[in-house]
Amino acid sequence: MIRISGVGWRTKGTHIVRDVSLTVSQGQRFGLIGPNGSGKSTLLRLIAGLQTPTSGQVRLQGKTLAELGRRGIARRLAFVAQAAETADRITVRDAVGLGRTPWLSALSPWSAEDDRIVTEALAAVDMARFDRRDWMTLSGGERQRVHIARALAQRPQILLLDEPANHLDIHHQLSILRLIGDLGLTTMIALHDLNQAMECDRLGVMHKGQLIATGTPAEVMTPDLLARVFGVRIRELVDPVDGAKVLRFHEIC
Amino acid sequence: MTLPRRMGMTAGAALLLVLAVLAGICIGETAIPLGTVWKVMSNRLWGAGHAVDPIDGGIIWAYRLTRALVAGACGAGLAVCGVILQSLLRNPLADPYLLGISAGASTGAVLVTVAGVGAGAISLSAGALGGALLAFGLVAVLAKAAGGGAGTRGAGQIILAGIAGSQLFNALTSFIITKSASAEQARGILFWLLGNLSGVRWPDVWVAVPAAVLIVIVAAVHNRALDAFTFGAESAASLGVPVRRVQAVLIVATALATAVLVSVVGSIGFVGLVVPHAARFVVGVRHARLVPAAALIGAVFLIAVDVLSRILVQGQVLPIGVVTALVGAPAFALLLIRGGARR
Ligand SMILES: Nc1ncnc2c1ncn2[C@@H]1O[C@H](COP(=O)(O)OP(=O)(O)OP(=O)(O)O)[C@@H](O)[C@H]1O
Ligand SMILES: [Mg+2]
Numbered sequence: 356m357i358r359i360s361g362v363g364w365r366t367k368g369t370h371i372v373r374d375v376s377l378t379v380s381q382g383q384r385f386g387l388i389g390p391n392g393s394g395k396s397t398l399l400r401l402i403a404g405l406q407t408p409t410s411g412q413v414r415l416q417g418k419t420l421a422e423l424g425r426r427g428i429a430r431r432l433a434f435v436a437q438a439a440e441t442a443d444r445i446t447v448r449d450a451v452g453l454g455r456t457p458w459l460s461a462l463s464p465w466s467a468e469d470d471r472i473v474t475e476a477l478a479a480v481d482m483a484r485f486d487r488r489d490w491m492t493l494s495g496g497e498r499q500r501v502h503i504a505r506a507l508a509q510r511p512q513i514l515l516l517d518e519p520a521n522h523l524d525i526h527h528q529l530s531i532l533r534l535i536g537d538l539g540l541t542t543m544i545a546l547h548d549l550n551q552a553m554e555c556d557r558l559g560v561m562h563k564g565q566l567i568a569t570g571t572p573a574e575v576m577t578p579d580l581l582a583r584v585f586g587v588r589i590r591e592l593v594d595p596v597d598g599a600k601v602l603r604f605h606e607i608c
Numbered sequence: 609m610t611l612p613r614r615m616g617m618t619a620g621a622a623l624l625l626v627l628a629v630l631a632g633i634c635i636g637e638t639a640i641p642l643g644t645v646w647k648v649m650s651n652r653l654w655g656a657g658h659a660v661d662p663i664d665g666g667i668i669w670a671y672r673l674t675r676a677l678v679a680g681a682c683g684a685g686l687a688v689c690g691v692i693l694q695s696l697l698r699n700p701l702a703d704p705y706l707l708g709i710s711a712g713a714s715t716g717a718v719l720v721t722v723a724g725v726g727a728g729a730i731s732l733s734a735g736a737l738g739g740a741l742l743a744f745g746l747v748a749v750l751a752k753a754a755g756g757g758a759g760t761r762g763a764g765q766i767i768l769a770g771i772a773g774s775q776l777f778n779a780l781t782s783f784i785i786t787k788s789a790s791a792e793q794a795r796g797i798l799f800w801l802l803g804n805l806s807g808v809r810w811p812d813v814w815v816a817v818p819a820a821v822l823i824v825i826v827a828a829v830h831n832r833a834l835d836a837f838t839f840g841a842e843s844a845a846s847l848g849v850p851v852r853r854v855q856a857v858l859i860v861a862t863a864l865a866t867a868v869l870v871s872v873v874g875s876i877g878f879v880g881l882v883v884p885h886a887a888r889f890v891v892g893v894r895h896a897r898l899v900p901a902a903a904l905i906g907a908v909f910l911i912a913v914d915v916l917s918r919i920l921v922q923g924q925v926l927p928i929g930v931v932t933a934l935v936g937a938p939a940f941a942l943l944l945i946r947g948g949a950r951r
Pocket of ligand 2: 395396397437517
């Protein structure tokens with residue numbers, strides 16, 4: 356469970372994130388939407404403890420980040436950043452193996468169990484065939500899937516993903532989002548595709564550093580709000596096969 | 609890696625090191641047969657009481673053995689310092705002298721030998737050590753003031769601060785030399801700066817070997833943390849690594865080890881920059897294997913280069929820093945080409 360209260364982050368006098376409070380309950384999939392620069396990534400980094408809030412507090416499963424400590428956070432929460440790159444000639448398998456770092460120490464070295472977890476994580480993102488490949492030789496979407504596999508190898512209870520579907524082809528977009536859904540973890544996910552956002556249990560809308568609305572997709576995705584935040588007009592269509600709503604967008608002239 | 613395999617590798621590495629040291633003892637202006645080496649060593653180590661020529665005994669024990677040991681320690685220490693800085697700062701061009709240490713050491717050395725600071729009470733080594741630590745302190749303060757710390761941006765600030773510090777101290781060195789050194793003194797200083805093992809004796813062994821062993825242990829203890837930096841400092845943090853503490857401990861340890869090694873033998877270039885890359889070509893990027901491999905390759909390489917520097921030009925010992933690059937650059941080029949072809 357994630358509970359944040361009054362969290363803010365300011366730098367050089369400007370508020371990048373201001374007074375955000377929200378709760379994501381166990382097993383819930385929480386989608387974060389908002390225009391470029393609205394503070395989605397910053398909010399996720401504050402929750403992951405990669406940035407220290409200038410005000411407010413983040414609690415994971417009832418404990419503050421300070422109580423958990425770096426390793427404690429990493430054992431509970433995995434974070435897939437928007438872009439992380441390396442020039443090292445690391446293999447895919449070793450890159451995923453890094454996810455075991457918070458669980459390893461001098462007293463509990465790498466074991467067959469760790470190997471099994473890495474193999475499973477690779478299979479989950481459909482990258483098992485690539486396990487001996489060099490990172491440098493992967494395509495953008497393949498790299499994204501390896502990052503997600505590394506997060507899975509951390510065996511977290513909470514998963515934070517910053518635009519995980521970026522770079523992915525439509526098949527892998529759907530399969531990664533389904534995988535994330537099937538895992539049953541507490542998940543917070545920043546998204547740009549509003550149709551994908553419709554699949555979340557709950558949504559939060561970021562606008563100029565503030566969380567201006569939370570609720571179910573149906574409650575949040577109102578024409579008014581989308582016009583105000585994104586400057587677009589929406590039309591809802593209904594898929595005749597399953598009755599699901601599909602959104603179409605038009606610029607407001 | 610399985611236990612028997614690991615023990616096999618360790619034994620192989622130890623054997624290679626012993627062979628390199630033996631080669632360092634036997635080969636030189638006068639070649640010494642292995643039999644004599646064996647007798648002298650067993651006399652010294654467990655008082656075997658063989659009859660040996662005292663001159664041979666002196667050359668082996670006080671001159672060539674110490675030289676080989678210090679060369680090995682410097683090679684291993686500098687290579688591991690290079691591995692640490694390249695991984696931590698995410699920069700393949702990082703080397704142990706990046707933090708202003710070699711520049712500071714040369715200023716210290718020049719102050720003592722040319723400007724006469726300390727009035728003879730301070731040795732060249734002590735001056736170099738003082739200068740190196742002072743320069744590193746300055747670089748560290750500058751990096752901190754410029755907002756260096758955790759994060760990938762911190763790494764950039766450390767590198768820039770190191771460049772600024774190095775330039776400053778190099779300019780100071782040149783200033784002192786042009787102002788007050790004779791041509792003879794300047795030549796001596798230049799020779800020292802390029803690395804010099806000729807004056808090495810047992811007390812130097814007791815300084816260099818512990819420094820090298822310590823930095824190898826520090827790196828080995830942090831091998832998983834260093835791995836975690838593969839995708840940058842922020843990714844390391846999200847994997848549970850206490851980034852600030854690890855950065856501080858490793859950078860200070862690297863700076864101290866480099867400063868000590870430089871004060872013993874001068875600033876031998878090339879090893880700390882290139883041996884880490886050579887080791888990566890051989891064993892890959894995971895630090896559990898990279899750290900020991902770099903230490904071994906660095907040690908063997910520098911012992912071999914020292915032997916070459918003594919026999920390459922008849923009747924003259926070349927500065928070891930010249931030979932490391934002369935021999936090492938082509939060897940590395942070969943590795944680069946082969947590594948490229950394998951891809
Ligand atoms: N360290 C910083 N210093 C100054 N400004 C910053 C800093 N970090 C972020 N910002 C600014 O804060 C705003 C929010 O950034 P953030 O990355 O959180 O946006 P985002 O919602 O993730 O956008 P995107 O959809 O483009 O990924 C941006 O305008 C950015 O320029
Ligand atoms: Mg973002």
